Every structure is written in C-alpha cells, then in structure tokens.
Amino acid sequence: xxxxxxxxxxxxxxxxxxxxxxxxxxxxxxxxxxxxxxxxxxxxxxxxxxxxxxxxxxxxxxxxxxxxxxxxxxxxxxxxxxxxxxxxxxxxxxxxxxxxxxxxxxxxxxxxxxxxxxxxxxxxxxxxxxxxxxxxxxxxxxxxxxxxxxxxxxxxxxxxxxxxxxxxxxxxxxxxxxxxxxxxxxxxxxxxxxxxxxxx
Amino acid sequence: xxxxxxxxxxxxxxxxxxxxxxxxxxxxxxxxxxxxxxxxxxxxxxxxxxxxxxxxxxxxxxxxxxxxxxxxxxxxxxxxxxxxxxxxxxxxxxxxxxxxxxxxxxxxxxxxxxxxxxxxxxxxxxxxxxxxxxxxxxxxxxxxxxxxxxxxxxxxxxxxxxxxxxxxxxxxxxxxxxxxxxxxxxxxxxxxxxxxxxxxxxxxxxxxxxxxxxxxxxxxxxxxxxxxxxxxxxxxxxxxxxxxxxxxxxxxxxxxxxxxxxxxxxxxxxxxxxxxxxxxxxxxxxxxxxxxxxxxxxxxxxxxxxxxxxxxxxxxxxxxxxxxxxxxxxxxxxxxxxxxxxxxxxxxxxxxxxxxxxxxxxxxxxxxxxxxxxxxxxxxxxxxxxxxxxxxxxxxxxxxxxxxxxxxxxxxxxxxxxxxxxxxxxxxxxxxxxxxxxxxxxxxxxxxxxxxxxxxxxxxxxxxxxxxx
Ligand code: SF4
Numbered sequence: 328x329x330x331x332x333x334x335x336x337x338x339x340x341x342x343x344x345x346x347x348x349x350x351x352x353x354x355x356x357x358x359x360x361x362x363x364x365x366x367x368x369x370x371x372x373x374x375x376x377x378x379x380x381x382x383x384x385x386x387x388x389x390x391x392x393x394x395x396x397x398x399x400x401x402x403x404x405x406x407x408x409x410x411x412x413x414x415x416x417x418x419x420x421x422x423x424x425x426x427x428x429x430x431x432x433x434x435x436x437x438x439x440x441x442x443x444x445x446x447x448x449x450x451x452x453x454x455x456x457x458x459x460x461x462x463x464x465x466x467x468x469x470x471x472x473x474x475x476x477x478x479x480x481x482x483x484x485x486x487x488x489x490x491x492x493x494x495x496x497x498x499x500x501x502x503x504x505x506x507x508x509x510x511x512x513x514x515x516x517x518x519x520x521x522x523x524x525x526x527x
Numbered sequence: 528x529x530x531x532x533x534x535x536x537x538x539x540x541x542x543x544x545x546x547x548x549x550x551x552x553x554x555x556x557x558x559x560x561x562x563x564x565x566x567x568x569x570x571x572x573x574x575x576x577x578x579x580x581x582x583x584x585x586x587x588x589x590x591x592x593x594x595x596x597x598x599x600x601x602x603x604x605x606x607x608x609x610x611x612x613x614x615x616x617x618x619x620x621x622x623x624x625x626x627x628x629x630x631x632x633x634x635x636x637x638x639x640x641x642x643x644x645x646x647x648x649x650x651x652x653x654x655x656x657x658x659x660x661x662x663x664x665x666x667x668x669x670x671x672x673x674x675x676x677x678x679x680x681x682x683x684x685x686x687x688x689x690x691x692x693x694x695x696x697x698x699x700x701x702x703x704x705x706x707x708x709x710x711x712x713x714x715x716x717x718x719x720x721x722x723x724x725x726x727x728x729x730x731x732x733x734x735x736x737x738x739x740x741x742x743x744x745x746x747x748x749x750x751x752x753x754x755x756x757x758x759x760x761x762x763x764x765x766x767x768x769x770x771x772x773x774x775x776x777x778x779x780x781x782x783x784x785x786x787x788x789x790x791x792x793x794x795x796x797x798x799x800x801x802x803x804x805x806x807x808x809x810x811x812x813x814x815x816x817x818x819x820x821x822x823x824x825x826x827x828x829x830x831x832x833x834x835x836x837x838x839x840x841x842x843x844x845x846x847x848x849x850x851x852x853x854x855x856x857x858x859x860x861x862x863x864x865x866x867x868x869x870x871x872x873x874x875x876x877x878x879x880x881x882x883x884x885x886x887x888x889x890x891x892x893x894x895x896x897x898x899x900x901x902x903x904x905x906x907x908x909x910x911x912x913x914x915x916x917x918x919x920x921x922x923x924x925x926x927x928x929x930x931x932x933x934x935x936x937x938x939x940x941x942x943x944x945x946x947x948x949x950x951x952x953x954x955x956x957x958x959x960x961x962x963x964x965x966x967x968x969x970x971x972x973x974x975x976x977x978x979x980x981x982x983x984x985x986x987x988x989x990x991x992x993x994x995x996x
Contacts (some may be wrong), residue, residue, distance in 0.1 A: 343851070344844045345723050345823045349962040354941045358594065358608040360568035360615050372964045396844060398724040401757055401823075402962060404659040405566065406675035424724055427693075427759050428659060432675035486691060487550040499677070500577070503685045506546050506554060510582075510687055513545045513556050520780035520788035521558055522647055523585040524626045 328437045330496030334418045334465040336391035338455045339381055346395055347402030348429060352411040365407055366414030386459035394452050395422045397445065400429025409436045419465050421472065423448045434489050435499060441465055441472055447481045454479075467493050532798035534695050535764050536730040539670040539795070543653050545687055552689040558652040560587045560682045561638045562625070564594060564616040565943070566657030570680035571619040581623045582686045588647060589620050590628040592637045595936035596944045597906050604630075609943065636909020636935040639663040639877040643747065644911050646776025650765035650792040655682060660877050660959065661760075662753040666746035667773070668765035668795050670730070673754060693759045694804035696729040700737040702812035707991050709887070710745030711879060711957070711976035713737060713809075714752040715817035715827045721807060722825040726758030729805060732797065733763050737811030743772040744883035751878045752959050755824040764796035816991050818864050819961045819974040821852035826961070828864060830979065830989055836860035855963055856971050857951070864989050867973075871954035872903040872984040873966070874977055875933075876940040879957035880908025882915050884977040889921040891981035891992045897929035898987030904931040904946070906938040930984070942967045955983040 356368035374380045381387055393412065399422035400408060409432045412420065419439035433440045443451075454477035455461045464473040467490060473480045485493075492499065503510075533541070546554040560583075567589070574580070581587060594609035596602075604610035613630060620627040628634040634641060639660050642648040650668035655661060657679040664671035678688055698717055718725075731753050738746065746763050753761025770789065773779045780788045815829040826849065828835065837849040837860065853860065858867070874880075874888050885905065897903045905925050907913035913935055916922055922932045939946040940958040948954055948970025957980050958965075961972040975983065982990040 342847075344848050345825075347823070347960075347962050349941075349960065349965050353964055353968070354943050357565050357943065358606075358612050360572075360612055362569045362572070372968060376969070398727070398757065401723055401727075402659065402754075402960065404657060404673040404675055406569075406657075406677060409675070424727060426757060427727055428673055428675055432677060435675065435677035486552065488552060488689075498577075499689065500579070500681050500684045503554065503681065503687060503689060506687075507685075509546045509554070510556070510685060514686075517556075517558070518651075518787070518791060520649075520784040520791070521652060522649065522778040522780075524588050524647070524778070525585065526624060526626055 328496045328498060331418070331437050331439055331467050331493045333467065334391060334439065335462060336418070337389070337460060338392035338394050338451070338463050339387045339390045340452045340455045341381055341393055341395045342452055344396035345398045345401060348400055348405050348408040349402055351400065351408040352405065357405060357407055362410055363414060365411035369411040369415045389416065391416055391418045392463050392465065393417050393420045394448065394455060395420060397423040399425050401426035404428045406432040406436065409433050409438050413438050421448060421451060434493060437493065439465060439467055439493065441483045443472060443481055443483055447479060450477050450479055532801035534797045534801045534803060535668060535732050535762055535795055536670060536695055536760070539651065539653065540692060543670070552691045554687050555653060555690050556687050557655050557682050558586060559647055559654045561642055561654065561656035561661070562587065562589045562679065563638050563658065564591050564612045566676050567619065567679055568612065568615045569676050570683060573680040574683055579684045581625065581683045584624045586686060587625045589616060589625050590635055590638050590641055591616055591630050593937045593941065593943045595630050597933035597936045597938045597946065631934065633910050633914065636911065637877045637880060637937055639751065640880060640908035640912065643667065643743070644776065644909060646773055646779035649773060649779070649788070650769060651795055655688065659754040660751050662758065663747050663751040663877055665750040665753065665760050665762040666743060667769055668762060668792065670760060670762065672760040694729045696726060696731045696758070696805040696807065697803040698731055698733050698807045698809070699735040700733070700809045700811045701735040702737055702810055704737060704811050704814055707978060707993055708814050708816055709976045709978060710741050710748040712814050712817045713811065714749045715819065715824070715974060716809060716814045718752065718756045718824045719817070719827040720809065721756050723755065723823050724757045726753060726756035729758050731758045731761045733761060735811070738763060739766065742883055743768060744881045747881065748878055752824065755959055765792050816976060816979050818979065818989050820856065820858060820864065821849060822855055822961055822963050823848070824959065824961060824974060826852055827974070830864050830991060832864060834858045834860055834862045834864065866988060868988050869953045869955045869973070869983055870901060871948060871952055872901060872980050873906070873939045873954055873956040873958065874904070874980050875906030875908065875938055876958035877908060878959040879977050880906060880912065882912050884957065885912065885916050885921050888977040888981035889924045891978055892928040892930065892985060893924050895928055895985045895995070897984050901984055901987055903929065903984040904933060904939070906933040907935050910935045939966050941965060955980045955989065
C-alpha cells in the first residue's frame with residue numbers, strides 16, 4: 328500500500344444516500360480475477376442510464392475526492408467497490424456514515440473514508456455543486472478536512488492504528504505476523520470440539 | 528470480586544482476542560474461514576506475490592456458488608469469464624490443499640447454507656467469509672461477519688483479523704406472530720424500523736419470545752439480513768433448538784466432545800444484568816407479511832398498505848431516496864401493494880433457500896398453477912436441500928404448478944449466472960437485496976417471504992396464502 332498523507336484536489340458531489348456497493352460496481356463486473364481494471368465499471372448502472380449523472384459531467388473530470396450522502400458503501404462486502412473507486416482516480420470519499428465492511432476495505436487499500444457531520448457534508452456538497460473548481464484538502468496525519476472556499480475546517484475520526492498504517496503505507500499482514508508467537512500460543516488452547524476440515 | 532455481566536457477543540469477542548493493546552484494534556482468532564469464487568482470487572494472488580501460505584487449511588472451506596449456472600449444472604459453464612473464476616477457485620484450492628465442494632458436488636451450495644448443514648457452523652465460533660451475508664451463521668450463537676478481499680488474504684496468512692470492537696445492540700421481539708407471518712417478515716419489519724444504517728457499527732443480538740420460537744432456518748433468515756440494517760453481525764443465543772439442529776451433522780462434535788461442547792455452549796447466553804449500547808423493541812403480534820416497495824431493504828411496508836407518498840416523508844434525504852426509488856421501480860404513490868403485478872418469482876438465496884422455506888412455498892402452490900405470464904423458479908440453497916426436497920416430493924409439486932426446479936446456487940439473487948431480470952421486469956423475490964439492478968440491469972426487485980412469493984406466483988399480484996382461498 329502506498330503511504331497516504333495529504334490529499335488535495337477537486338471533488339465530485341454525489342448527492343444520494345444509501346449508495347450500496349452494487350451501485351458502485353455492479354455484479355457482472357465481479358467476474359474478473361484481477362484487482363485492476365474496475366474503474367470503467369464504477370457506477371456504470373448510473374452513468375449508462377442517466378445522461379446528466381454527475382460523473383458524465385465534464386466539469387467534474389479528474390476530481391480525486393467523492394462527496395456522498397449517508398450510508399455510503401452499504402451492502403455487499405465486495406472490495407471491488409474500493410478498487411473501482413481507486414482505479415477511477417478517487418483517493419478519498421467524504422460521507423456522514425459508511426458501511427462497516429466498505430470502510431474496512433477502504434483503509435486496507437489506501438482509500439481514505441472521511442466521516443463528517445451531516446451539516447459539513449451538506450455544505451461541502453453545495454459548495455462543489457456551485458463551484459466545481461473548489462479545492463478540498465484532506466490531511467490524514469492531522470485528521471482534518473479543509474475547504475477554504477466554504478470556510479470549512481473539520482476534523483474527522485480514525486483510530487490511531489489505522490491512521491498510522493495509512494500514513495506509513497504499512498502492510499497489515501506483515502504487522503500481524505509480528506504477533507505470530509501469540510497466535511500460536513492461542514491455537515494451543517483452542518477447545519477440542521471445534522471442527523477441522525480434512526481434504527477427504 | 529464481582530464479575531461484570533456480559534452479553535453473548537462480548538463473551539465471544541473476549542474468548543477470541545489473541546492480543547489487545549491500547550490504541551490498536553484487537554487481534555481476533557478466526558475459527559473457520561469460508562471462501563467462494565468471487566472474493567478469493569485476488570487474495571490468493573496477494574499471497575503468492577508475498578510468498579505466503581495458508582496458515583490453517585484445516586480451518587478453511589471452499590465452495591462455488593455465485594457464478595454457478597443452475598440449469599445444466601453438469602455442463603461446462605457457458606460464460607467464459609464465469610468459468611475462469613470457478614476454475615481459478617479449483618486450482619487455488621488444489622494448490623494450497625483446501626477442501627472444496629465443487630459445482631454439482633452433493634455438498635455444494637451457497638456458502639451460508641452449506642456451513643450450517645455440514646455442522647461446520649457451531650455456537651461459540653468466530654466465522655468469516657468474503658461475503659456480507661456471513662452474518663447468517665450468527666443464528667447459532669457464532670460471531671460471524673463478512674470481510675473484504677484484503678481481509679480474506681489476511682485470514683489466509685494469519686488465521687486472525689485485527690478488528691475494532693463494535694457496539695452492542697439488542698433487538699427484542701416478543702409475542703406470537705400473526706398467522707401467515709414468518710421470520711422474513713420479522714427481519715423486514717426490523718430493517719424498516721431501524722433503517723439500512725441503523726445497525727452500522729453494532730453487533731445485533733436478537734432476543735425475545737418471537738425469536739426463541741423460530742426454527743433454525745427462521746433464525747438464519749433473521750441473522751442473514753442483519754447486514755441489510757448495516758450491522759457488523761447478528762446473533763441469537765444457542766438453545767435446545769440449536770443443539771437439536773446440530774447434533775449428528777457431519778462435522779458436529781461427537782461423544783465426549785459433544786458433551787464438552789454442550790457444556791461450553793450453555794455458558795454463552797447473555798448474563799442477567801448485562802447491558803447493550805442500543806436497545807430496540809418490536810411487538811411480534813403486530814408484524815404482518817411485508818413487501819419492499821423501494822430500492823433499499825429499509826423501504827418496506829405491510830402487504831395490506833399502499834405504496835407510500837414521498838411527500839409524507841419528513842426527512843429530506845429519505846424523501847429524495849423514496850422519490851428516486853419509486854421512479855426506478857415504476858410505482859405510483861397510493862397504489863395498494865396487492866394491486867402490483869409481477870412477471871417473475873424467485874424462491875431461493877441464502878436468506879430463504881433452505882428446506883423449510885421450500886416446504887412453505889410448496890404447501891402454498893400444491894395443486895395450483897402459476898399465473899399466466901409469470902416466470903417462477905425455485906433454486907435450492909444447496910444440493911443437499913435439493914436432494915431432501917426431492918425426497919419429500921417438493922420438486923414435483925413445484926413442477927406441476929409450473930415452477931422451474933433448479934440446481935443449487937445464488938442464481939437470480941445477484942444475476943452473476945444467466946438468471947437475470949430483463950430491464951423493467953418486476954420480481955417477487957425471497958432474496959435479501961432490492962438494490963437497483965441487483966437481479967439484472969434495470970430489473971425491479973420486491974423482497975418478500977417464501978409464503979408471499981409462492982402466493983404471488985399463483986395470483987400474479989402480491990398476495991398472501993390466505994388471499995388464495
Ligand atoms: S444468495 Fe445472494 S446474498 Fe446470498 S451469498 Fe449468494 S449472492 Fe450473496
């Protein structure tokens with residue numbers, strides 16, 4: 328994972344609530360066995376059927392931040408949703424509330440989930456709707472989102488460990504393997520009635 | 528010294544903590560890892576790139592479900608990309624030595640149906656799968672949750688997961704359900720009440736006499752859809768119903784181990800005096816059969832009501848969402864739900880593809896005919912469910928009524944196999960997600976119970992079995 332410290336860029340306003348992962352990347356895209364190439368499928372059910380869908384609008388091209396309504400990323404566990412957002416060019420998503428699995432997937436892959444108060448999300452949404460050239464800065468080290476044009480400077484929550492991993496670009500598995508002795512010790516005490524599966 | 532009373536989920540959590548440190552997520556041990564073809568290939572790739580192996584192949588089980596064509600299951604898969612994904616799973620399982628229930632194997636089926644039926648899902652275990660409906664297994668008093676592909680890779684390599692401890696929520700449902708209402712209606716009513724975001728950040732424990740009175744199949748239906756309320760997991764404390772279901776299953780403990788396990792399981796239920804961060808209460812006696820009208824599972828209503836008017840919704844976000852949903856669904860406010868015509872009926876999925884669900888549906892359609900123009904199908908959740916149903920003659924009842932009788936898989940729940948709605952088609956479905964395009968691009972899904980799905984297939988419009996008489 329690449330380190331993520333500060334993200335500065337323009338934003339896309341996706342003023343919809345409950346954007347589930349089936350909308351972010353529809354199921355027929357999930358047949359790929361690679362991690363790449365999902366950007367073309369991002370929100371494809373929407374941009375294919377709605378000519379004025381926000382991603383079809385020129386003025387939002389090359390934005391790196393997505394602003395969405397509450398409950399972004401609920402539904403299916405598909406990490407393909409995160410891969411699609413990143414492949415498309417997004418580095419962070421701002422929403423008042425995220426689906427738990429999506430939020431976990433995002434931080435494992437380096438997409439920053441920025442949880443802000445509904446009022447802040449609303450104000451940012453209106454600002455970038457009014458002026459698509461608005462620049463937003465997300466500082467992962469300080470956990471602050473800044474938008475001078477809207478006179479917004481708001482902090483967002485993230486546990487220390489996740490922030491540290493993002494900022495340093497650390498591999499989760501490598502970190503866990505430092506505790507291998509503890510894992511082995513735990514395994515010795517597991518109850519005997521727990522099932523194990525043999526190949527036959 | 529006084530012992531702090533704990534909830535079921537807190538007990539499971541604490542028993543599985545390998546390591547905890549200030550400011551870090553707890554490292555949890557994973558007792559069973561279920562995998563399928565869609566969310567595992569990139570995880571296997573990651574392992575290979577890092578030169579890592581699968582730590583506990585004996586705690587890992589695989590099956591093919593999402594892409595499986597449920598007609599001609601013995602033929603090669605026609606769609607080359609689906610075929611690649613399924614064959615990737617086979618190759619990876621062979622290479623790493625992981626037990627696989629391949630397509631058409633008597634043990635194959637939807638991952639959340641085969642775990643319990645094999646006796647792999649037991650109380651007191653942590654179970655994960657790269658699939659959000661892993662919450663199903665919580666019906667046994669297991670702590671079970673869906674994970675993403677990076678986490679799948681993490682479990683492969685370490686048999687553990689760093690997790691931030693969620694909050695606890697109790698949802699209590701008391702009283703006898705009205706005749707014709709089922710577990711599906713209970714969970715739809717719950718999601719309607721707490722909405723799709725209500726459970727975010729929580730592990731839900733379902734309690735109360737209504738829940739206690741449900742069979743294991745019904746409890747699985749409830750826990751299955753916990754994720755539709757946003758919850759990390761859903762759980763029900765194990766009891767005699769649970770033990771009776773488990774005893775004798777292929778991987779269930781036997782002899783002295785069974786006694787040991789029982790002793791252990793009996794300590795799991797929430798202690799007297801334990802408290803939850805959030806509590807929700809529903810009156811079971813008032814839960815009528817439900818039908819979803821919108822494009823998220825919180826947009827539901829009792830069958831004897833009408834399509835709601837978005838203007839009557841106060842919250843501007845919810846109002847917008849309802850307007851969008853009605854446009855997508857092609858519905859007019861004020862239309863009685865019973866007047867809505869469907870052209871497809873799907874009975875199946877990890878929510879309602881178990882033997883009891885098929886029995887209920889078969890009972891309704893016995894001796895009747897599917898309404899003209901309605902395409903109805905039954906897709907058993909597993910090959911075992913299919914075999915059991917055939918032994919009971921349910922296949923003949925469905926076939927005689929004009930239903931298609933299929934092999935096991937996810938099928939029209941998400942349309943990764945050839946079963947898809949055409950644009951604009953309307954389906955009464957026993958699955959769990961009515962998202963836009965879920966059952967096929969521009970398709971329209973209404974979530975219902977197996978009883979309502981079956982009655983609707985006969986009547987052609989949303990109906991309960993009682994309406995048919
Ligand atoms: S039946 Fe549907 S919800 Fe269940 S695992 Fe399959 S695709 Fe997912």
